[in-house]
Amino acid sequence: MIMIDLHTHTTYSDGTGSVPENIAAAEQKGLRLLGISDHIHYLTPKSLNRYVREIRQWSESAELVVLAGVEANIMHGGVDITTDIAKKLDYVIASVHLWVETPEEHVELVKLALQDENVDIIGHFGASFPYTGYPSEEGLREILELAEANGKAFEISSRYKVPELDFIRACIKRGIKLTFASDAHWPRSVGNVSWSEKVFRKAGGTKEDLFFGELL
Numbered sequence: 001m002i003m004i005d006l007h008t009h010t011t012y013s014d015g016t017g018s019v020p021e022n023i024a025a026a027e028q029k030g031l032r033l034l035g036i037s038d039h040i041h042y043l044t045p046k047s048l049n050r051y052v053r054e055i056r057q058w059s060e061s062a063e064l065v066v067l068a069g070v071e072a073n074i075m076h077g078g079v080d081i082t083t084d085i086a087k088k089l090d091y092v093i094a095s096v097h098l099w100v101e102t103p104e105e106h107v108e109l110v111k112l113a114l115q116d117e118n119v120d121i122i123g124h125f126g127a128s129f130p131y132t133g134y135p136s137e138e139g140l141r142e143i144l145e146l147a148e149a150n151g152k153a154f155e156i157s158s159r160y161k162v163p164e165l166d167f168i169r170a171c172i173k174r175g176i177k178l179t180f181a182s183d184a185h186w187p188r189s190v191g192n193v194s195w196s197e198k199v200f201r202k203a204g205g206t207k208e209d210l211f212f213g214e215l216l
Contacts, residue, residue: 003032006035006069008022015186037069078112103132114152126163144170147176155179157181
């Protein structure tokens with residue numbers, strides 16, 4: 001098993017567990033790599049520094065690799081992340097949390113994030129498609145081409161069960177990195193990435209196809 005979870009939340013945003021509680025849950029489940037990725041809009045400059053410092057301190061005694069990240073928001077004007085913030089972190093997830101009316105609108109938002117140098121991973125891509133409809137093949141191809149050109153990764157979300165298998169296969173074929181995500185908001189959910197690993201394996205993925213795979 002490849003035990004990695006780069007999308008978890010704590011009491012620094014809308015999670016219920018502390019940083020050490022999430023780490024303890026990850027250790028109990030045998031994870032090898034854990035990312036704490038609280039919502040950026042909950043963090044002030046002061047609390048961001050405290051957040052990163054606490055993750056770094058607890059990582060020193062952890063039985064696995066623990067990284068500091070955030071989940072930023074893709075807005076119509078771009079992603080709410082700055083270079084100064086990104087420099088303090090190990091990685092940045094960018095996700096669409098806006099309600100969109102069409103799949104084309106979702107695609108255009110994601111394209112903004114794929115061109116943002118501060119973004120590393122696109123979060124839960126496709127979570128809104130069951131409600132808005134699915135993008136055209138051309139739209140998906142544009143997304144893949146931008147991700148490949150700009151070195152961006154996609155998370156495979158066990159919470160939302162996205163992206164689809166064919167999209168994951170296309171990522172692997174193009175050399176676009178992937179990662180696993182529980183999107184845990186409770187310590188007990190940290191490491192719940194079995195769906196992510198299952199579909200990743202089905203798509204033919206190996207450790208070399210994973211974002212931060214060199215840390216495993």
